[in-house]
Amino acid sequence: xxxxxxxxxxLRLKNxxxxxxxxxxxxxxxxxxxxxxxxxGEFLAMVGPSGSGKSTLLNILGLxxxxxxxxxxxxxxxxxxxxxxxxxxxxxxxxxxVFQFHHLLTAFTALxxxxxxxxAAMGRRDPDIEAHAQALLASVGLDDYxxxxxxxxxxxxxxxxxxxxxxxxxxxxVLADEPTGNLDTESSEQVFDLLRRFNREFGxxxxxxxxxxxxxxxxxxxxxxxxxxxxxxxxxxxxxx
Amino acid sequence: xxxxxWYESRLAVEFLREGRxxxxxxxxxxxxxVAVIVFVLALxxxxxxxxxxxxxxTQAHVSLQAPEEAVRVLRDPAEVDIAAQAVNERAQRLRSVxxxxxxxxxxxxxxxxxxxxPVVSGPAFARRGQAFESVxxxxxxxxxxxxxxxxxxxxxxxxFRPTANEVVIGNVLADKLGVEVGDRIRLxxxxxxxGNFQIAGVFSLGVRDLxxxxxxxxxxxxQTLLNLPGGVTSVDVTIDEIFQAESFAEDLRLxxxxxxxxxxxxxxxLLNALRSQSQSTNLIQVFVGISVAFGIASVLxxxxxxRRREIGILRATGSTANQVMTVFLIQGGIVGLLGSFxxxxxxxxxxxxFTALGARxxxxxxxxxxxxAGLVMGAMLLAxxxxxxxxxxxxxxxxxxxxxxxxxxx
Ligand SMILES: Nc1ncnc2c1ncn2[C@@H]1O[C@H](COP(=O)(O)OP(=O)(O)O)[C@@H](O)[C@H]1O
Ligand SMILES: [Mg+2]
Numbered sequence: 001x002x003x004x005x006x007x008x009x010x011l012r013l014k015n016x017x018x019x020x021x022x023x024x025x026x027x028x029x030x031x032x033x034x035x036x037x038x039x040x041g042e043f044l045a046m047v048g049p050s051g052s053g054k055s056t057l058l059n060i061l062g063l064x065x066x067x068x069x070x071x072x073x074x075x076x077x078x079x080x081x082x083x084x085x086x087x088x089x090x091x092x093x094x095x096x097x098v099f100q101f102h103h104l105l106t107a108f109t110a111l112x113x114x115x116x117x118x119x120a121a122m123g124r125r126d127p128d129i130e131a132h133a134q135a136l137l138a139s140v141g142l143d144d145y146x147x148x149x150x151x152x153x154x155x156x157x158x159x160x161x162x163x164x165x166x167x168x169x170x171x172x173x174v175l176a177d178e179p180t181g182n183l184d185t186e187s188s189e190q191v192f193d194l195l196r197r198f199n200r201e202f203g204x205x206x207x208x209x210x211x212x213x214x215x216x217x218x219x220x221x222x223x224x225x226x227x228x229x230x231x232x233x234x235x236x237x238x239x240x241x
Numbered sequence: 242x243x244x245x246x247w248y249e250s251r252l253a254v255e256f257l258r259e260g261r262x263x264x265x266x267x268x269x270x271x272x273x274x275v276a277v278i279v280f281v282l283a284l285x286x287x288x289x290x291x292x293x294x295x296x297x298x299t300q301a302h303v304s305l306q307a308p309e310e311a312v313r314v315l316r317d318p319a320e321v322d323i324a325a326q327a328v329n330e331r332a333q334r335l336r337s338v339x340x341x342x343x344x345x346x347x348x349x350x351x352x353x354x355x356x357x358x359p360v361v362s363g364p365a366f367a368r369r370g371q372a373f374e375s376v377x378x379x380x381x382x383x384x385x386x387x388x389x390x391x392x393x394x395x396x397x398x399x400x401f402r403p404t405a406n407e408v409v410i411g412n413v414l415a416d417k418l419g420v421e422v423g424d425r426i427r428l429x430x431x432x433x434x435x436g437n438f439q440i441a442g443v444f445s446l447g448v449r450d451l452x453x454x455x456x457x458x459x460x461x462x463x464q465t466l467l468n469l470p471g472g473v474t475s476v477d478v479t480i481d482e483i484f485q486a487e488s489f490a491e492d493l494r495l496x497x498x499x500x501x502x503x504x505x506x507x508x509x510x511l512l513n514a515l516r517s518q519s520q521s522t523n524l525i526q527v528f529v530g531i532s533v534a535f536g537i538a539s540v541l542x543x544x545x546x547x548r549r550r551e552i553g554i555l556r557a558t559g560s561t562a563n564q565v566m567t568v569f570l571i572q573g574g575i576v577g578l579l580g581s582f583x584x585x586x587x588x589x590x591x592x593x594x595f596t597a598l599g600a601r602x603x604x605x606x607x608x609x610x611x612x613x614a615g616l617v618m619g620a621m622l623l624a625x626x627x628x629x630x631x632x633x634x635x636x637x638x639x640x641x642x643x644x645x646x647x648x649x650x651x
Pocket of ligand 1: 020
């Protein structure tokens with residue numbers, strides 16, 4: 001895969017539509033032709049009422065779901081017609097995921113959970129990766145928690161581990177679906193600040209779905225999704241001096 | 242794909258360890274099934290080996306005899322007093338195997354042959370005072386004969402050492418004649434040929450017919466008693482592979498134009514019985530195998546549902562559908578391997594216990610536990626493969642699971 005030009009979008013959507021229950025009486029189009037382009041290092045919030053299609057859109061961006069119509073480009077390359085292996089590889093190498101319910105594997109330690117995307121890609125463990133995972137843990141303030149299993153961590157701690165996992169491959173784009181939706185205000189702020197910090201340190205782009213308008217306002221760009229359409233796309237609001 | 246499957250194996254092992262009670266239950270279930278299979282197989286094959294061993298303990302693998310005499314209808318009336326009006330089957334008289342010395346030498350040169358023993362045998366009467374018994378004389382070369390029927394191991398008195406004027410007889414005959422080692426008996430053969438012999442030893446082969454009738458002498462005195470000078474009535478052979486006996490006999494028939502009979506022919510009924518017994522144990526194996534497979538499949542199917550969310554996470558973090566599938570196949574394999582290992586130990590333990598309980602000092606053990614190594618390896622291999630196959634459908638379900646649906650619900 002050739003490296004994309006610095007200013008070419010890490011992600012582009014062309015007229016993406018999503019219909020559910022196709023052919024049934026309950027057929028419903030939840031995304032009505034979304035066009036969107038996200039540049040390298042952008043820090044983007046997606047807001048909108050519940051049921052407006054944010055998660056659906058994010059799953060399509062994350063190649064977990066296929067659009068009924070339209071096309072998704074990752075690093076300038078169309079993802080249409082790719083095999084499961086190729087899609088999985090793109091997910092593992094070019095994308096990071098953070099979910100609302102942190103979703104760690106309870107059978108594995110924090111350190112193992114963070115390395116999982118690399119293990120899947122390489123098929124083996126690697127001391128460099130492990131050191132990198134340990135460094136990431138340290139950078140989120142969980143230096144001594146590497147050998148703990150998720151059940152021995154608080155919600156905020158688990159979410160920080162999940163963020164480390166999303167970043168282990170240094171993906172150009174991280175997708176976060178309500179990463180703070182399940183946390184108290186203090187933990188929310190910690191997690192958000194962390195995302196911001198990694199955005200600056202590693203230069204990876206973020207798309208963060210959130211209900212919290214206060215947090216959204218701190219982002220570089222805010223997209224408002226209503227009824228499966230982009231109603232508003234504001235830039236430059238939260239850029240700090 | 243990395244063939245060592247480190248990542249997939251790691252996930253499989255940790256998933257199994259996490260679902261501890263569930264994993265343990267299914268491993269024990271597999272173990273129980275394998276234990277039954279190992280127990281039944283070990284016992285049956287032990288019994289069968291034992292039976293064959295007993296049968297062959299008093300028998301050659303292949304026996305060469307003189308061809309039966311065919312009836313010749315004489316055409317020239319000048320040669321006979323009365324012309325034949327009807328053709329009757331001819332009464333068989335004792336005849337020697339043609340050219341038997343050369344045959345023995347040729348057989349000894351065969352790589353498959355482990356022992357060759359020429360025997361001259363025929364009917365006679367044994368007399369001691371008023372007692373009078375019909376017997377079978379066996380003229381043998383003791384050293385050669387002992388390699389085929391180890392009579393020396395079954396002596397109850399004296400020694401297995403027939404000489405020109407000493408005989409070895411069975412314990413039933415000894416009782417009937419009322420004789421002991423050192424006593425003398427009179428043997429009467431064909432054409433009023435007779436001789437007096439001292440009892441050198443008494444054997445008990447455990448087969449009543451033989452213990453009642455067999456009288457062992459060297460070859461020469463029997464040739465004299467039966468009026469078969471220089472001849473032998475059969476050449477007995479043992480070979481290295483007992484189940485090759487029939488094809489070896491066929492081979493000898495063609496090459497030496499002799500009448501060769503294998504133990505498999507003479508014991509056809511026994512072999513048929515053993516074969517149908519083997520078939521029924523195969524059936525048991527198949528059914529136990531199927532229920533083990535269903536057990537593994539259903540537990541893994543439950544586990545796939547339980548791990549929906551984690552499967553979704555794995556897919557979101559770059560695992561391919563094939564990797565997810567492999568994780569569950571490996572789980573099936575591990576369950577099969579561990580279960581069959583425990584089951585084999587249990588099965589062999591049961592066999593040992595069974596053998597120990599049924600052990601009698603005068604009998605050989607029914608089953609040699611060391612012979613179970615091959616059986617255990619086979620059972621483990623089979624169970625592991627069964628486990629992987631049983632895991633196929635649950636694993637495919639896991640691989641096809643929609644990651645979005647898996648992540649969405651909480
Ligand atoms: N698998 C599905 N089948 C049918 N309808 C769905 C499915 N997933 C989502 N929807 C519908 O799509 C719409 C958008 O859902 P979602 O993307 O989850 O919205 P948001 O994340 O903005 O709350 C909702 O009306 C929801 O009911
Ligand atoms: Mg949502």
